Amino acid sequence: MVTIRDVAKESGFSSTTVSIVLNNAPLARYIPATTKKRIERAAKKLGYRPNLFARSLRSKRSHTVGVMVFDMTDPFCTLVLRGIQNSLYQSSFLPILTDVQNERSRFERYLEMLLDRRVEGLIVVANWLFLDINLLADLEKSSIPTAIIGCELNTDQISSVIVDNEVGAHIAIEHLYSLGHRKIAIIRGPKGLTDSIPRWKGIRSFAKASGLELDPRLILDLPESREPGASFDAGYKLTEELIKQKRPFSAIMAFDDVTAFGTIRALAKAGIRVPEQCSVIGFDDVATSSIYSPALTTIRQPLETMGGMAVGIMLDGINAVLEKRETPALHRKVAPELVVRESTHALL
Amino acid sequence: MVTIRDVAKESGFSSTTVSIVLNNAPLARYIPATTKKRIERAAKKLGYRPNLFARSLRSKRSHTVGVMVFDMTDPFCTLVLRGIQNSLYQSSFLPILTDVQNERSRFERYLEMLLDRRVEGLIVVANWLFLDINLLADLEKSSIPTAIIGCELNTDQISSVIVDNEVGAHIAIEHLYSLGHRKIAIIRGPKGLTDSIPRWKGIRSFAKASGLELDPRLILDLPESREPGASFDAGYKLTEELIKQKRPFSAIMAFDDVTAFGTIRALAKAGIRVPEQCSVIGFDDVATSSIYSPALTTIRQPLETMGGMAVGIMLDGINAVLEKRETPALHRKVAPELVVRESTHALL
DNA sequence: TCCCGAAGTTCGATTTAAATG
DNA sequence: GCATTTAAATCGAACTTCGGG
Numbered sequence: 001m002v003t004i005r006d007v008a009k010e011s012g013f014s015s016t017t018v019s020i021v022l023n024n025a026p027l028a029r030y031i032p033a034t035t036k037k038r039i040e041r042a043a044k045k046l047g048y049r050p051n052l053f054a055r056s057l058r059s060k061r062s063h064t065v066g067v068m069v070f071d072m073t074d075p076f077c078t079l080v081l082r083g084i085q086n087s088l089y090q091s092s093f094l095p096i097l098t099d100v101q102n103e104r105s106r107f108e109r110y111l112e113m114l115l116d117r118r119v120e121g122l123i124v125v126a127n128w129l130f131l132d133i134n135l136l137a138d139l140e141k142s143s144i145p146t147a148i149i150g151c152e153l154n155t156d157q158i159s160s161v162i163v164d165n166e167v168g169a170h171i172a173i174e175h176l177y178s179l180g181h182r183k184i185a186i187i188r189g190p191k192g193l194t195d196s197i198p199r200w201k202g203i204r205s206f207a208k209a210s211g212l213e214l215d216p217r218l219i220l221d222l223p224e225s226r227e228p229g230a231s232f233d234a235g236y237k238l239t240e241e242l243i244k245q246k247r248p249f250s251a252i253m254a255f256d257d258v259t260a261f262g263t264i265r266a267l268a269k270a271g272i273r274v275p276e277q278c279s280v281i282g283f284d285d286v287a288t289s290s291i292y293s294p295a296l297t298t299i300r301q302p303l304e305t306m307g308g309m310a311v312g313i314m315l316d317g318i319n320a321v322l323e324k325r326e327t328p329a330l331h332r333k334v335a336p337e338l339v340v341r342e343s344t345h346a347l348l
Numbered sequence: 349m350v351t352i353r354d355v356a357k358e359s360g361f362s363s364t365t366v367s368i369v370l371n372n373a374p375l376a377r378y379i380p381a382t383t384k385k386r387i388e389r390a391a392k393k394l395g396y397r398p399n400l401f402a403r404s405l406r407s408k409r410s411h412t413v414g415v416m417v418f419d420m421t422d423p424f425c426t427l428v429l430r431g432i433q434n435s436l437y438q439s440s441f442l443p444i445l446t447d448v449q450n451e452r453s454r455f456e457r458y459l460e461m462l463l464d465r466r467v468e469g470l471i472v473v474a475n476w477l478f479l480d481i482n483l484l485a486d487l488e489k490s491s492i493p494t495a496i497i498g499c500e501l502n503t504d505q506i507s508s509v510i511v512d513n514e515v516g517a518h519i520a521i522e523h524l525y526s527l528g529h530r531k532i533a534i535i536r537g538p539k540g541l542t543d544s545i546p547r548w549k550g551i552r553s554f555a556k557a558s559g560l561e562l563d564p565r566l567i568l569d570l571p572e573s574r575e576p577g578a579s580f581d582a583g584y585k586l587t588e589e590l591i592k593q594k595r596p597f598s599a600i601m602a603f604d605d606v607t608a609f610g611t612i613r614a615l616a617k618a619g620i621r622v623p624e625q626c627s628v629i630g631f632d633d634v635a636t637s638s639i640y641s642p643a644l645t646t647i648r649q650p651l652e653t654m655g656g657m658a659v660g661i662m663l664d665g666i667n668a669v670l671e672k673r674e675t676p677a678l679h680r681k682v683a684p685e686l687v688v689r690e691s692t693h694a695l696l
Numbered sequence: 697t698c699c700c701g702a703a704g705t706t707c708g709a710t711t712t713a714a715a716t717g
Numbered sequence: 718g719c720a721t722t723t724a725a726a727t728c729g730a731a732c733t734t735c736g737g738g
Contacts, residue, residue: 003708014723019710027711030720052465053410054708057401057728064444072430073635082420085447089454094461096412097445099433106437113442117400232639261639268641287421288636291580291609293616351729362702367731375732378699402729405707 002046011042018043022050056118065093065121065314066114068107072099073229075258075286076127076303080149083307084123091315093120102226107135115142120321121314125307126151145317145327147310152194159313159329163301165195168336169202172253172281172299175338177212180347181251181279185218185242187235187263189255192224199255199283218242218249222259231255235262243270250278250347257282257289257298264292264343275345285339294342302334309334350394359390366391370398404466413441413469413662414462416455420447421577423606423634424475424651428497431655432471439663441468450574455483463490468669469662471655474499493665493675495658500542507661507677511649513543516684517550520601520629520647523686525560528695529599529627533566533590535583535611537603540572547603547631566590566597570607579603583610591618598626598695605630605637605646612642612691623693633687642690650682657682 007022008015013035020027021039028036042048056062067084069077081097088095096119098110114122122142127150139146140157153160176184186203189196207214220238222231235254239262242249252267254260260282264274272278274294282289285300313330320327355370356363361383368375369387376384390396404410415432417425429445436443444467446458462470470490475498487494488505501508524532534551537544555562568586570579583602587610590597600615602608608630612622620626622642630637633648661678668675 001708004710005708015709016711016723016725017721020722023710025710027721030722032721035721049464051405051708053401053405053408054728055710057399057405057708057730058710060401060728062401067445072433073426075426075635078421078423078426081445082447085420085445094444094446094465096442097415097429097433098442099430116397117442258639261641265639265641265643287423288639291606291613291636293609293613293641295613349729352731353729363730364703364732365701368701371731373731375700378701380700383700399729402707403731405709405729406731408707 001051002048004048004050006046007039007043007048010046011039013039022048060118062118062120063093064117064119065095065123066110066117066119067095067097067123067125068100068110068114069097069125070100070102070127071227072101074127075288076150076284076301077125078287079303080125080127080307083304084311085307086304087308087311087315091311093315095123104132104135108138111138111142115144120144120318122146123307123310123314124148124151145314145321147314147317149306149310150195152198153331156329159310159317159331161306161310161313161332161334163306163336164333165198165336166202166205168283168299168301169199169253170206171336171338172283173203173206173212174210175297175340175344176251176253176279176281177206177210179251179279179344182212182347183215183218183247183249183251184212185249185252186214186220187238187252187254187259188219188221190222190224196255203253215247217245217247222255229258231259232262232265235259236266237262239263239266240270243267243272251344252278252280254280254282257284257286257296260296260298260343261288261292264294264296275343276348279344279347281344289339290341292343297341297344298339300337300339302337306334349399350396351399352396354394355387355391355396358394359387361387370396408466410466410468411440411442412465412467413443413471414458414465414467415443415445415471415473416448416458416462417445417473418448418450418475419575420449422475423636424498424632424649425473426635427651428473428475428655431652432659433655434652435656435659435663439659441663443471452480452483456486459486459490463492468492468666470494471658471662472496472499473655493662493669495662495665497654497658498543500546501679504677507658507665507679509654509658509661509680509682511654511684512681513546513684514550514553516631516647516649517547517601518554519684519686520631521551521554521560522558523645523688523692524599524601524627524629525554525558527599527627527692530560530695531563531566531595531597531599532560533597533600534562534568535586535600535602535607536567536569538570538572544603551601563595565593565595570603577606579607580610580613583607584614585610587611587614588618591615591620599692600626600628602628602630605632605634605644608644608646608691609636609640612640612644623691627692627695629692637687638689640691645689645692646687648685648687650685654682 004015100107147159282298289296448455495507630646637644
């Protein structure tokens, strides 16, 4: 490997000067252009690349951030990750990606590994996370700029980026209502999930304002499960039960898109056509939704944007640390958006 | 930060001894248990964590590998990434993930960044890659153990892991044939994609062996496009054309699952029911396939396994480098598997 | 010679303090 | 004092060498 000393020898200057020139350090002001030229030429000729280990050792900076995903296979992640990637690409940071797979032990081990590598910031993609005080405590203890995506939070240590669940649910049910639906079945999220509460709140507030009656026998809850994939099966089973009940309904509002897919499958199996006989709406706008058959009407979370925002907040935090400024944690709630596709239809 | 010298001071020994004990170096054989105990206790008490920058500077090892994905949003990637993650978890390596987004410039920049960070190995997830000699040359030049997933290769510098496309296509068409289908439409892959050729070969070899006639007017090609998402639209459009032709067919074999989804949508739009009136088979077994409506019959690529294999090969390569052994590049072809679900049905 | 431990050097880049004309 | 350059110290761990018992 060619070192700075090789460049020094080649160019005829000391390694100090080489360092100053190549980094364009403040002192470079005093160095004549001819010297700079010679050094730069020598560096290029030898193909010099600074050793980042040495540089990091001195500067105590890694130019690396950690990304912890709670479940890679959750379709929620993909677009968030792309957003993270793209925002990071502008900066000089590179991400170390870890897939926690919803296991506490993995979370702890990965967090330790990331901290050992002196990541300068942390982004946690906490889709489908059953919030755990201990995890939060671990994160806060780390004391590096951290942003969580997809999990409501109120700490002043850790920032968060979430969609406005209440508004989203409100828009969703309003859409069904405006299509003429009155007997609406609702599959709520699992109790332990932070998203479940505000979404339910959004539904109730619309119901109250519009006079829509919510039949308690048409309201079901997703069971608590560690795997997000499970929500497909749960959506399927709950919809089967719904059908068995024989209580009429003309629309189903599913907790999320994957649940909605399960619902559609169950409906199809029972010979109920979507959207002609029953409308279905989801939540998230996962990649699959637009290519599903029928294409799913849903509430879009701007996932890529959210990933980018989290990076922005974290980067600000990193800069604040470097400049020894204080920055309070930010809690951003982004607006969801109704995406009307094929799975909802006006009541005939 | 607490350094090895702090531990030395706290325990009353020199930093040398501390280093030997904590790393359980060969010389630790000679050090009495009491000394070890005291050092370990001091380290724990102070919460000592070795500085990896310093260690890397000395050892020239980063314990990091680079992962380059050509398109994160391709559903092909997710499971491959999980396989990579899981295999890496066993080892002490951590992955730096980069999303090339099918752009040459990103590829080059990321490769340079990874190399600067002295990643010890490289894994390239080259789904949907229009193979490019220059990319390969760049990769070979890097001269670190590299494994490519999803792209046929024959270099002796770079290893590869792919599914046996020929066998897969053979199994797929055989499945349709065994269900009684004789008029089979085929949507082939784009010309520039390495996978396209062997899959077509598999189809033809089965046709020849079984006496199945392939109607050239029922054979269409996917256009070349940089985005994998485009294959949904292409599948949709090609199927529309197929229908417009009015040439009868009872089954469609799509190049991959996403194309198959486009096909199913077009069929549904035209009022043709799957599988009752037309069977559809895909290729890949992407996560969406099992939850699609109807659930898609397809040829499964063992994606998670393939990710794991690539890691295994790369890790062997890294070990070989450390031990100054030579290892030739490995080219693994894994067996695909037919997954029968709802989208194919016996001809009535 | 064997066992135990310490002093000193090395990795490569940055930075402080200082030396030239 | 100024412009220009550099020797030497520093970051933290690991390894080589050496000395004392």
